[in-house]
Amino acid sequence: MALLDAEPGMTYTVKEINTSDEDMNSFLFRLGCYEGEPITLISKKKKSCIVAIKDGRYNLDELLSEAIMV
Amino acid sequence: MRIAFAGNPNSGKTTMYNALTGRSEKVGNWGGVTVGTKEYKIKDEYAGGREVIAVDLPGAYSMSPFTPEESITSEYVRTANPDAIVNIVDATNLSRSLFFTSQLLELGIPVVVALNKADINAKEGTEIDVKALSDKLGCPVFETTSTEGKGLSDVITKAIELAGGTQNAPYMQANINLQDKSAVDAEDRKRYKFVNEIVESVEKRKILSSETTSSDKADSVLTNPIAGILIFAAVMYCVFWVSQAWLGPMVADWLVGWIETFQEWVAGSLEESPAILSALLADGIVGGVGAVVGFLPLVMVMYFLIALLEDCGYMARVSVVMDPIFKRVGLSGKSVIPVVIGTGCGIPAIMACRTIRDERERRATSMLATFIPCGAKIPVIALFAGAFFSGAGWVSTLSYFFGLVLIFLGALLIKYITGYKYRESFFIMELPKWKTPSLKFAFKSMMERAKAYIIKAATIILICNTVVQVMQSFDWSFNVVEEGAENTSILASIASPFAILLIPLGFGVWQLAAAAITGFIAKENVVGTLAVVYGLTAFIDVEELELTGGANNVAMAMGLTSVTALAYLFFNLYTPPCFAAIGAMNSEMKSKAWLWGAIGLQLGTGYTVAFLIYQLGTLFTEGHLGTGFIPGLIAVLCMVAAVIYIGKRTRAHFDEQYNLHRNDGKHGATA
CATH class of the missing domain: 3.40.50.300 (P-loop containing nucleotide triphosphate hydrolases)
Incomplete structure (x- = not known):
C-alpha cells in the first residue's frame, strides 16, 4: 500500500519507490529510504506525512508519500 | 594548509x-x-x-x-x-x-x-x-x-x-x-x-527513532494546515509587535534624545562658522545619519527575535506548513525560508534560495523574496507610521502582510509569464530536533547586525547624505541656493524629471523623488534624504513631536496627505531592492532575462501599488480621482500589456516546441 494509507506509529518495510524522477529516487536512497529498509510513519495528515527514516525525521508531501509503497 | x-x-x-x-x-x-x-x-x-x-x-x-x-x-x-x-x-x-x-x-x-x-x-x-x-x-x-x-x-x-x-x-x-x-x-x-x-x-540507543515522542506531538500541531498557519502568523505578529511597536521604539526614544543633544552641540559649536558648513555638518551629516541611526534599536530587536526562531528549529516546520500554499502559486515550501530571512536582509534571503532544487522555483523565489520589507526598510516604515498615522502599529503589520500578498500575486504572474504547467514537484524537508535557542547566540547575531548597520550609516549613508546636502545647497554654477529658490538646486533639477513620472502616484515633487532614488543605494537613505531635504530630524520621537505638534510638522513639511503618504511608503517598499540585493539576485538567477524581468516586475509592482492606493484612496476620502489619473492609467495598462505579450510569446514558443516534437514522432527521423 501507499505510505499515506498506512497506520501511524507503525514501522514498515519499503517495497517500492517510484517517483518517476531518477534524481529524487536516488536522493531518497541516500537518506536511507529504499527497498527492504524500514520506514516508520510517525504521523499523517490528508496530504502529507512525517516519517522516520534511519534516525532522522522528514516531512513528505502528497506526491512523495504516494510514490513510496510499503 | x-x-x-x-x-x-x-x-x-x-x-x-x-x-x-x-x-x-x-x-x-x-x-x-x-x-x-x-x-x-x-x-x-x-x-x-x-x-x-x-x-x-x-x-x-x-x-x-x-x-x-x-x-x-x-x-x-x-x-x-x-x-x-x-x-x-x-x-x-x-x-x-x-x-x-x-x-x-x-x-x-x-x-x-x-x-x-x-x-x-x-x-x-x-x-x-x-x-x-x-x-x-x-x-x-x-x-x-x-x-x-x-x-x-x-x-x-x-x-x-x-x-x-x-x-x-x-x-x-x-x-x-x-x-x-x-x-x-x-x-x-x-x-x-x-x-x-x-x-x-x-x-x-535507549530511545529508538521509531518511537513517537512529545516533540512529534508538537510537530503534528505545528505542521497542521490550519493550526500551523495560525501559529506562524501569531509568532510573526509577536516578532513585529515587540520589535516595532513595543520594545524597539522604547529604546529608540531614549537613543534619539542623545542624538538630538549631540546635534545641538554640533550646531552650537559651529555658530561662528559659515552657515553652509554648519548646515552640512549639523543638518546633513549628524541630522541625516542620526535619523537613520535612531531606528537602530528596532532593527536590533527584530534580529534578536529572528535569530531565536532560526536557532530553535521552527523554520523547517514553517516551510512544511506553508508548502501546500506556496505550491499552489508555483513556488515551494522552501521559499518560506528566504521570506523569513528577508525580514532581516534581502541579500542572505536571495542566497538562501539556492537550496530550492527546481530552477524556475528558485529564480521566482529570489525575484519575490525582497517584497518582504527588510531591516533597512524598518526606518522608512517607522517614519511614515509615526509622522502620518500617529505611530499606529497597523502600518507595519500591513506592510509585511501586503508584502506577502505581493509574493503570492507575483508568483502567479511568473507562473503565467513562464507558461508553467503543472509539473510534479516533490517536497521533502528534514525536521531537525528541537533545541533551546541560545540567548548568547541571538545576542551575538544582533550585535553583528548592529555593527553592520552602524558601519553602513557611517559610510554609504553618510556619503549619500553629504552628497545630497551639497547638491541641495548649490545650483549648477556653484552658487549657494537662496532660501525660497530651492527649486534651482542641482538636486532639484536632477530629480524633477523623475518626479513628473510620479505625479499619477500622488507624490510628484523632486524631494520625494530624490529620496526614492537614493533608496536604491541603501533603503535607509530614504529616511536620511528626507531628513536632509526637509531639514527634519528625530522622526521617531513621536510622543515628543506630538506634544509640540511635531508629527504634524513633519507631515506638513512633506505636504502629503495620509493617502499619498501610504502610497509613497508602499512605493519605496515594493520597488526593486538596493543595488547590493539586485547584485545578489543576478548571481543567483544566472540569467539576464530573468534579472531584467525581476527588476521590471518590481518596478511595475511598486508603481501599480502606489497608483492604486493614491487614486482609489483619493476617490474614497475626497470623492474624486487624484491628479494624473489618465497618464498613470496608461502607464499601468502598458505594463499589463507587456506582461500579456511576454506570456503569450512564451506560450506560443512552448506550443511550437510541442508541435516540433509531435512532428518528429510522426515523420520518424526527419530532423
Whole structure:
C-alpha cells in the first residue's frame, strides 16, 4: 500500500519507490529510504506525512508519500 | 594548509567553523543554511601558531549532488585537494551520516571524524563506541559539541598532524561503469550494508527513532494546515509587535534624545562658522545619519527575535506548513525560508534560495523574496507610521502582510509569464530536533547586525547624505541656493524629471523623488534624504513631536496627505531592492532575462501599488480621482500589456516546441 494509507506509529518495510524522477529516487536512497529498509510513519495528515527514516525525521508531501509503497 | 569541513546538512559544520575561526557566519537549526564556500584562518589557540585555513562547505548527503549547493561540496573535495578533511557527523543520525563518510574516506585525503552533537546523545542515552568506530573506519574519531566548543582542539590538532598524508578506505567502490544505473544502485546498496553493519556494532540507543515522542506531538500541531498557519502568523505578529511597536521604539526614544543633544552641540559649536558648513555638518551629516541611526534599536530587536526562531528549529516546520500554499502559486515550501530571512536582509534571503532544487522555483523565489520589507526598510516604515498615522502599529503589520500578498500575486504572474504547467514537484524537508535557542547566540547575531548597520550609516549613508546636502545647497554654477529658490538646486533639477513620472502616484515633487532614488543605494537613505531635504530630524520621537505638534510638522513639511503618504511608503517598499540585493539576485538567477524581468516586475509592482492606493484612496476620502489619473492609467495598462505579450510569446514558443516534437514522432527521423 501507499505510505499515506498506512497506520501511524507503525514501522514498515519499503517495497517500492517510484517517483518517476531518477534524481529524487536516488536522493531518497541516500537518506536511507529504499527497498527492504524500514520506514516508520510517525504521523499523517490528508496530504502529507512525517516519517522516520534511519534516525532522522522528514516531512513528505502528497506526491512523495504516494510514490513510496510499503 | 587547508582543512575542509564536510558533512550532512545541519550537522553543525558552520557552528564548528565559527568557533575555530572566530567568524560569525550564518547558522540555523535546519538543513541548508550554508549555500557557498567560506574560508578563514583558524585561531592560533587551535592551530598552534601554524597558518591553517578552514574551509566551510555546504552540507551534502553524498558525493552525488541533488541540489545546487550540494554540488559545490562534492566538487570542492574532489578538485580543490584540501590537505585534510574534517568530516562532521551528526552523532544523533550516525546511520545516515556514515554513507557520506565512507565516500570521503575513498578520496585518499586524510579524514578526521567529528562526532558532533555529543551532548544530545548523552541526554538521550545513545552510546557510541568511539574506539570501535575509529577502528572500523580507519580514521581518528572524536566526540564534539560545537555549540559549546567541546572536543574541537582534539579534532583540529589531529587534522593538522595528518594533513598532507594519505587515507586508507575501509570500503572501496568496485570498478563499475558509472553510467550504468543498476550497477551504481547495487554498489550503493553494498555501501549502505557496510554502513549498517558498522552502526549496529558501535551504537547503543535507549530511545529508538521509531518511537513517537512529545516533540512529534508538537510537530503534528505545528505542521497542521490550519493550526500551523495560525501559529506562524501569531509568532510573526509577536516578532513585529515587540520589535516595532513595543520594545524597539522604547529604546529608540531614549537613543534619539542623545542624538538630538549631540546635534545641538554640533550646531552650537559651529555658530561662528559659515552657515553652509554648519548646515552640512549639523543638518546633513549628524541630522541625516542620526535619523537613520535612531531606528537602530528596532532593527536590533527584530534580529534578536529572528535569530531565536532560526536557532530553535521552527523554520523547517514553517516551510512544511506553508508548502501546500506556496505550491499552489508555483513556488515551494522552501521559499518560506528566504521570506523569513528577508525580514532581516534581502541579500542572505536571495542566497538562501539556492537550496530550492527546481530552477524556475528558485529564480521566482529570489525575484519575490525582497517584497518582504527588510531591516533597512524598518526606518522608512517607522517614519511614515509615526509622522502620518500617529505611530499606529497597523502600518507595519500591513506592510509585511501586503508584502506577502505581493509574493503570492507575483508568483502567479511568473507562473503565467513562464507558461508553467503543472509539473510534479516533490517536497521533502528534514525536521531537525528541537533545541533551546541560545540567548548568547541571538545576542551575538544582533550585535553583528548592529555593527553592520552602524558601519553602513557611517559610510554609504553618510556619503549619500553629504552628497545630497551639497547638491541641495548649490545650483549648477556653484552658487549657494537662496532660501525660497530651492527649486534651482542641482538636486532639484536632477530629480524633477523623475518626479513628473510620479505625479499619477500622488507624490510628484523632486524631494520625494530624490529620496526614492537614493533608496536604491541603501533603503535607509530614504529616511536620511528626507531628513536632509526637509531639514527634519528625530522622526521617531513621536510622543515628543506630538506634544509640540511635531508629527504634524513633519507631515506638513512633506505636504502629503495620509493617502499619498501610504502610497509613497508602499512605493519605496515594493520597488526593486538596493543595488547590493539586485547584485545578489543576478548571481543567483544566472540569467539576464530573468534579472531584467525581476527588476521590471518590481518596478511595475511598486508603481501599480502606489497608483492604486493614491487614486482609489483619493476617490474614497475626497470623492474624486487624484491628479494624473489618465497618464498613470496608461502607464499601468502598458505594463499589463507587456506582461500579456511576454506570456503569450512564451506560450506560443512552448506550443511550437510541442508541435516540433509531435512532428518528429510522426515523420520518424526527419530532423
